[in-house]
Amino acid sequence: MKLQELKSKITKDLSQTSPSPKLDTEVLLSYCLGFSKTDLLLKRDYEVPADKEAWLNDAVSRRAAGLPIAYITGHKEFYGYDFLVTPDVLIPKPDTEILVERAVDVILSMMYARGENLLTVCDMCTGSGCIALAVAKTLLEDERVPPEHLPKFTLADISEPALDIARRNAAALFSNLGSLVMSRFNFVRTNLFDAISEAIKYDVILSNPPYIPHTMVDELLRDGRSEPRLALDGDITLTGDRAREADGQAKDDGLEIIRNLIPQAQAHLAPRGTVLMETGEYNAEATAAIAEGMGFNTEIHKDLEGQLRVVEAWIATSLRSSQ
Numbered sequence: 001m002k003l004q005e006l007k008s009k010i011t012k013d014l015s016q017t018s019p020s021p022k023l024d025t026e027v028l029l030s031y032c033l034g035f036s037k038t039d040l041l042l043k044r045d046y047e048v049p050a051d052k053e054a055w056l057n058d059a060v061s062r063r064a065a066g067l068p069i070a071y072i073t074g075h076k077e078f079y080g081y082d083f084l085v086t087p088d089v090l091i092p093k094p095d096t097e098i099l100v101e102r103a104v105d106v107i108l109s110m111m112y113a114r115g116e117n118l119l120t121v122c123d124m125c126t127g128s129g130c131i132a133l134a135v136a137k138t139l140l141e142d143e144r145v146p147p148e149h150l151p152k153f154t155l156a157d158i159s160e161p162a163l164d165i166a167r168r169n170a171a172a173l174f175s176n177l178g179s180l181v182m183s184r185f186n187f188v189r190t191n192l193f194d195a196i197s198e199a200i201k202y203d204v205i206l207s208n209p210p211y212i213p214h215t216m217v218d219e220l221l222r223d224g225r226s227e228p229r230l231a232l233d234g235d236i237t238l239t240g241d242r243a244r245e246a247d248g249q250a251k252d253d254g255l256e257i258i259r260n261l262i263p264q265a266q267a268h269l270a271p272r273g274t275v276l277m278e279t280g281e282y283n284a285e286a287t288a289a290i291a292e293g294m295g296f297n298t299e300i301h302k303d304l305e306g307q308l309r310v311v312e313a314w315i316a317t318s319l320r321s322s323q
């Protein structure tokens with residue numbers, strides 16, 4: 001079939017099930033044929049080989065069953081960088097880009113104020129590694145940050161398969177920069193901070209933890225998206241059970257992991273350190289209140305859609321204004 005004809009057919013098929021059939025069609029065709037967006041416009045009469053057409057038909061069926069395009073292609077762009085993704089990891093979301101942006105600002109001002117000492121950064125609940133790796137990539141693109149000043153990053157997750165993807169992403173994004181840069185990434189399998197000694201302190205702790213209420217996760221997963229529940233459900237205790245009130249009623253505010261994360265992050269935070277946590281727009285204020293209850297000062301940052309998204313927390317000291 002000719003490209004233009006196939007493109008129309010795929011868009012029509014996807015329009016039954018996808019909210020963005022045109023975009024999905026372009027992404028699938030570009031990935032499968034190795035064509036740029038311009039190629040897709042110009043090569044209308046290109047005869048698509050039969051094996052590629054078969055792959056595309058299969059991809060359309062998988063998309064129709066709810067599988068996101070990123071799991072079909074195995075790639076997702078986040079903060080301008082390409083990340084490998086599989087159903088073992090959450091697909092990086094544009095909502096999270098504000099966390100990266102703020103983290104870069106915080107780290108640059110700390111580096112500027114503190115001189116030669118290498119900063120330490122922990123990305124707790126790292127998944128694909130997209131937050132830590134996008135921060136590191138962006139820092140290295142700044143001419144004020146030579147590779148030898150790159151902070152040390154710890155990428156932590158409870159899921160070994162997720163850490164495997166994070167390792168592969170680090171290698172894909174940084175191995176061409178040599179062993180010094182690669183040595184700055186350390187991967188730890190841990191249930192929040194339980195495998196990280198309290199003697200280890202971080203200047204910056206970043207986290208996009210699971211924060212969605214349990215019943216909302218049930219709803220979300222109904223569309224067949226295949227994202228791991230472990231990455232989404234915030235109502236889970238440290239022992240992996242559904243969180244409950246004292247009277248036995250199931251909790252459904254998405255905050256159980258955050259309730260555990262905040263004190264643990266505080267115990268691992270270096271003096272003058274900063275915590276940046278992603279939350280839902282519906283539980284950002286409650287997250288800030290939990291942090292304030294532990295003695296943190298907080299500020300809530302909005303995402304690009306204007307929704308409350310990132311809680312920044314720090315312990316007040318007279319030195320913070322100069323970092």
Ligand SMILES: C[S@@+](CC[C@H](N)C(=O)[O-])C[C@H]1O[C@@H](n2cnc3c(N)ncnc32)[C@H](O)[C@@H]1O
Nearest residue numbers: 092125126127157158159191192208209210231
């Ligand atoms: C919302 S996803 C975030 C992934 C990635 N940082 C991102 O922003 O796309 C949450 C991640 O937390 C991990 N996770 C869930 N419970 C955890 C726990 N108790 N300790 C450490 N990681 C956990 C999941 O495996 C998942 O990778």
